[in-house]
Amino acid sequence: MFRYLALAWNVDATQQCAAAQLLIDRLTARPKPWGRIEQSKGLCVLHRNFRQGSLDVQALPDQRGVLIGASFERLNDVTDDSAAPRFRPTVQQSEQIIASRGRWLVEHTWGNYVALLRDPAANRTWVLKDPTGSLPCFVTSFHGVQVIFGDIATLVSTQLFKFTINERYLRDRVLHGGVLDQRALDEVQTIYRGECVELGGTAQPRVFHWQPLHFVETSTAIEDPAFAARAMRATVRSCTRTLCSDHESILHRLSGGLDSSIIAACLADAPTPPRLTCYTYFTPGGRSDERPWARLAASRHRLQHQEHSVTADQIPLPKVMSLPPLVEPTASLGYLLRSSLEHQIAREHRATAVFCGDGGDSGFCGDTFAYAASEYLHRHGLRPHAFRLAARVAGLTEESTWTVMMKSLRRWRRGAGMEHQRRTVMSVSTLVDEALRASYADVSSFPHPWLAHLQTVPWSLVRRLGTLLATPEFYNVASGIDPPEVLAPLYSQPAMELFLRIPVDVHFQDGRERGLARQAFAHDVPAEIIRRHWKDRAPGIADRLVERHRGLLRELLLDGVLVEAQLLNRKAVEEALSERVSKSAIHPGELLRHLDVEVWARSWRSCALDARRRATA
Structure with missing residues (x-):
């Protein structure tokens, strides 16, 4: 599987040079070797790919950085259905990428990539995550060395790092899951899609070269x-x-x-x-x-x-x-x-x-058609077509045209807040501790840096962005x-x-x-x-999975991290997993969601215990 790990350090700092070399030695000594691209002034990218595919690593000309993953040229005509060629940066394009601190790359290429960009003259380095790709990008540090990576298991395997769970993240993830604008691990920074971050620099405002708004x-x-x-x-x-x-x-x-x-x-x-x-x-x-x-x-x-x-x-x-x-x-x-x-x-x-x-x-806005009238009002104001849209939405939502129109007018004039989201979270978090549920009443903005600065929540855009x-x-x-x-x-x-x-x-x-x-x-x-305007699904898998493994779920959740930390209500979990409870009373989706977090928290506790054992051995 494709993996990458990049190191950036100050070549004039003796400790950082030694730390970088230690990391490189630990990784390149493995049975399956890593490829390597090294550049002057302390930038090294290690990569592995054991299966043919689209993801690769290529250096920018004149040691101006490295593109990790896959990038393609942008077609200028949106009605052109041709395949786009691979992006192979020229010297001039490389200069434009650095001069724009990566913005040129976002505007002229696309793909699934992480870019390490280097200005040799100014001795500055940036990391850029593409806007929509699935290749993750995180940053941590090791004795002053900036470590950019996608797969944290690679770092754990070196036995050189210590990672701890952010307790606030754990609490909020248990409550509502999904999108959270905070670190899951105290030592790891997430580079969001479209975000560009300078490595080793002073704290600066977040820079997004791609903003869906x-x-x-x-x-x-x-x-x-x-x-x-x-x-x-x-x-x-x-x-x-x-x-x-x-x-x-x-x-x-x-x-x-x-x-x-x-x-x-x-x-x-x-x-x-x-x-x-x-x-x-x-x-x-x-x-x-x-x-x-x-x-x-x-x-x-x-x-x-x-x-x-x-x-x-x-x-x-x-x-x-x-x-x-x-x-x-x-x-x-x-x-x-x-x-x-x-x-x-x-x-x-x-x-x-x-x-x-x-x-x-x-x-395709299958999740968003209910916003059709309010989106039209936002662009054109109150015109007859808005009523026709409201009538069509009403036909699919089993609401009256008047109800749809009133909702649309309110969204147009007043915007929307987190009230509906809070009601939804409460309805699917029945096993969560009551005090934790109550704390969600204070949340007022959508927790993603693309949208967190907005006074109202653009729910139609949230739904259109999906995962x-x-x-x-x-x-x-x-x-x-x-x-x-x-x-x-x-x-x-x-x-x-x-x-x-x-x-x-x-x-x-x-x-x-x-x-x-x-x-x-x-x-x-x-x-x-x-x-066809309906979807058949394969129903019942989650229900049957919970029923089949009820004993395992009881053991993991009742004796687990989340109940111990009083994030889950022990009595509610017991009742949900009781042999006496009918299938209709079980909360399979919520139980599996909490299982996901429980397994994750246990894995990091296990890593911490292993680290302590090695330290005392």
Whole structure:
């Protein structure tokens, strides 16, 4: 699996030079060697890649830094569906990147990368995280050496670092999970998507070279539905073609929904298509079944298609205890599905990438159509079309047109706060200690640096950004597994920027959820899927998993870190996991969410105990 670790230090500081050399020696002495790029004035990048794929490392000319990951040139025309070429920086481009402190890179390229940028003349170094990619970026220090990394397990394996849990993060993560603008580990700083940070410099205001608020401004809006649909289709095709060009064999998660069917069509139509295998999970005897829809999408383009059953018996929940150290908790159920099932399919097909339709619900505004009238009001004021939009929203939300219109007017004139979020959090945090629940009443801003400065919360934008607000989950796989890359073209930077420029009410074309996307890909996706306005899911997995492993959950949660710290209400957890409680009274989603945090906290406690044992040995 692709891994990287970069070191930046002051070559005039003897202690830092020694510390950097110690780290390099520990890593390069391993059985599986690391590649190395070294530059003058104290910059060294180590990298490993044991599977062919798109991620690589390349130096900028004249020792001006290193690009880690994958970067592609930007196409100037949003209606061009060609694959974008790899970005190979010239001397002049390298100078522009440094002169702009990375902004040039964000504006002229895209991909999944971390950039280490160096100004040799001024002896300054910056780290830049691309706006939408899944490769994470964190910074810590070791005796003055700045350590930039993606996989913290690599640092733990050196036995040179000590990491401690941020108690405030732990408390807030237990309460509502999701997005938190604070360190999970006291010693580790997260570099957010689109953020550029100077290494070793004095404290400075945060600099974001990519800010999603800029793309929803009225001045850049694309309001012509015909042009928007043409640009959407071309951009999604271009991004998909670009991302698959580095792979000879790929898998595609084909659920039969609109989003994954769109990606399947784009993959099938690539100029030089890779070996492509689609696969669909299903639950035998489930109340719904995605297979008929997935078969339609696969047969439309004559794609190889496999169907795999998934039951609670096949998901080895105890294996979550063997998760590698992670900077933040990961979703156990997704981890187990990938490690136990998806990676096996990938090995059978020698696939180096897994494509998916992730990002469609948010990007195509499937989660946001209820804001169509208020977004129109924001741009055009009170006009008759706003009432027509409200009536169409009402038809899908089972509310009256008057109710939708009044909500839209309030959002337009007054904005929105955290009140709805607080009610939602309370409804899904029934096992959390009451005092901790009460503390959430003071939260007034959305906890992400893109949005935290706003006096009101732009909930439509929050929903449109989807998982881009969360820390990338790239290394949440079992130790020793060499997994394929997971690629989501709908989350690529060109696609996201275009989706954001298209207003919600334009996405809501013809009063249909994801209406513009349905129009754009009407000739690529089976008509039955285009017309379909509901989703079948594989229900009951979480419920059955909790039921099957009730004893393990009782042991882990009742005797765990979260109950001990009085973050969870012990009595409520006991009742939820009691043998006497009916299935309808169990909270499977919340229980698994707390399990994720419990396992993560235990892993760091275990690391701390191991460090103390070594210190006293």
